[in-house]
Amino acid sequence: MEIPINVLVFYLVALVVVGSACIVAFSRNIVHSAFSLLGTFGGVAALYVFLGADFVAAVQVLIYVGGILVLILFAVMLTHRISDIQITNRTVGRIPGLAAGAVFLGILVYAIAGTDWAKAKEVAFEPTTAVIGNLFLGDYLLPFQIAAVVLLVALIGAITLSRKEIKE
Amino acid sequence: MAEYVALLADVGLKHYLVVSGILFALGIYIVLTRRNAISILLGVELILNSAGLNYVAFSHFSTGQVDGQIYTVFIIMLAASEAAIGLAIVLAIYQLFATIDVEATETLKD
Structure with missing residues (x-):
């Protein structure tokens, strides 16, 4: 079975978004977390392009990647001694947090898969x-x-x- | 097996909703478990991004109008002001307590 190129590109971008969001969530080093937020924001901008939202994609790149991310990196560097990277980012209740997130995701996916969503007629990309x-x-x-x-x-x-x- | 492959290959609204649901769950996980105030702000940014992705996906697949994109622009604007205020508060807390562990800053309780 031939897989169309646009499907492959969608899954690649979705993998980048989810993968870098996982690094944000599970990395114990806050500098790594802040930098992998770049992948999430850039990937979401690419998804906006796939959805025909060119203006929103440009705004996402300009404000999130150009503004908010730089601001967060400044705050990380200012509040943070390099020596205690590991300690400041320790977690409490990792298992309950994971369980809450997983249950929430399960409910969401169940609802998404079970609903018959309204469909628009074919939208032109303009x-x-x-x-x-x-x-x-x-x-x-x-x-x-x-x-x-x-x-x-x-x-x-x-x-x-x-x-x-x-x-x- | 074949119908699952066909479902995966026909990228539609549900695929975007699942991606944004994963982003939301990861954001919830960060907000619940992290003690570092900046990490919590990172989680809030993930949640806001997933909401914006939902709006744009619905506006593309369900309505065909651009109204959803306008809400996303408003979300991005609010995220920018939230980041500015939040990080200013974090820096003020750091100057006062020399830490940004959210459990160490409990003087308001007394």
């Missing part, structure tokens, strides 16, 4: 950026503005939290 821009300034104008306020508040809050306390 650029989505213009449509998303029109929706942001049309139907979703209020959430868009609230998002701007949230970002401003987050900015001010981060500055307030991280500045040095001034003693009287």
Whole structure:
């Protein structure tokens, strides 16, 4: 049986996503965890491309890989002495955590496999950026503005939290 | 056997949902078991990514509209502000306690 190339590529990308997420979850070294988050974020961006979401994929690469990951790596390097890598990342209750995750995943897969999902008619792959821009300034104008306020508040809050306390 | 191979080869909504479910379960595992505050933030990022993947998969396979992609952009925006605030809090905790073990920072209890 001939396996189409797009199926192979999907499974390759899904393997990268799940594999690097497993390294994030099970590595005892937080630097390794933070770096393998790169594979997860990049792989999810590739899945977005497969789903025809070109704008979201670009945003994912720019913000997650370019912003959040760098921020996390900065925090790891700043809070963390190289000598006690192993100790700071020890786990408590590994077996109960694993059991909770496995039970949750089992329920999810059972529900996903057993449901007859609604199907759209064949969707053409076309650029989505213009449509998303029109929706942001049309139907979703209020959430868009609230998002701007949230970002401003987050900015001010981060500055307030991280500045040095001034003693009287 | 043949029908399982056919099911695996016909990549559809369910395959994406399973991938995002695995990401979610791993995120739950991290949040439950880790004591390092930054590790917990990594788990939260995995959970947010799985939610975004779900939205885009449903918008592609179920509705055919781009509304789901807009929700994903909002999720990414909230993840960015969450990371900024969360890491600022972690750094403030580190300056105060010289550790980011979440079980060592319990002075609010008293």
